[in-house]
Amino acid sequence: MSVETGPAKLSDPVRAQSLVEAIVERLEAAIVSGELSPDTRISEQGLARQMGVSRGPLREAMRRLEGRKLIERTPNKGARVTALSPADLEALLVVREALEGMACRLAAEHMSDAEIAALEGLLEKHGALEDVKTGTGYYQESPDFDFHFRIIKASRNERLISILCGDLYHLLRVYRYKSSRTRGRAGQALKEHKRIVGALAARDPDAAEAAMREHLRNARTYAAAGPNTQAAEPKARRRRSR
Incomplete structure (x- = not known):
């Protein structure tokens, strides 16, 4: 592939x-x-x-x-x-936000400098992907090419890793990719990933969790919209722009 x-x-x-x-x-x-x-x-x-x-x-x-x-x-x-109802998907994404936000907080405390540098390098590769450059999608191969997978693993919390990289991971990838194909989302997601890495590099657990949770809330907004449509601008971003 x-x-x-x-x-x-x-x-x-x-x-x-x-x-x-x-x-x-x-x-x-x-x-x-x-x-x-x-x-x-x-x-x-x-x-x-x-x-x-x-x-x-x-x-x-x-x-x-x-x-x-x-x-x-x-x-x-x-x-x-497998098909999820809108209610099932919403419930799953809410759980993902809470758990992956915690994983990112822990990663800020436990990631090595080399792991953070590798994550920065990974995002450079993502930015060179044709789909990301054209805004038509943001496909991340599983697992080593997956930004979220690496952060979850870096949490060093085996329970979180088991849940997020086991029970939820594969099913969530379906809806993550769907979200990324909504117009404007691929480029925005890459920018959000870079903000997350910035918080990790600063060793700021609060900022890392907040950045990850905002990223996942935005993804949830886009997941509700179909490909080739423009999802509503996330409320958090509208507030900051005032």
Whole structure:
């Protein structure tokens, strides 16, 4: 998968690695990007044919994605891409803001200078992504190319890491990417990421948590808007501009 072109397509050649892992990666990218949209019914036979793989490894890959809450099976209805109701999504994003804000606070206390420098370098790479430059999206490969993943890991709190990088991480990536594709969001998100890194570099836990929580509130606003629409300007930013 190229970091310059966004999520891989289902029909792209599968690169040499464990076949099941490659299928998992490709299906997850398709779900995150919306190529397989929420509530899409999945035909194992049709998908295997499209991807050019046999049904055995595909079935195992789908089981793994069920574990990540990206696919769900319903008796007599088969497998579908997980879909969250607006209320479920709102509840999930509120939980994410609280927990990831805390993770960022802890990261300000525990990150090494080398980790912060690496995070700054990561954002330089993000800024060079074609989708970010054109404002059409902000896709972050999982996990090492993911800004949020690195900060969560740097919290050094295993409980937080387990929740945010386990139970919530994969499902949230779907809605994070959707938010980033709203007009104007990709560039703004990159600026917000840089403010977060500035607070981390200053070793200011209060500022780091506040910057992360504002970033996630803004993302929630954009997640409610569809791609190619202009979401309302976040209230916090309007207040500051007065």
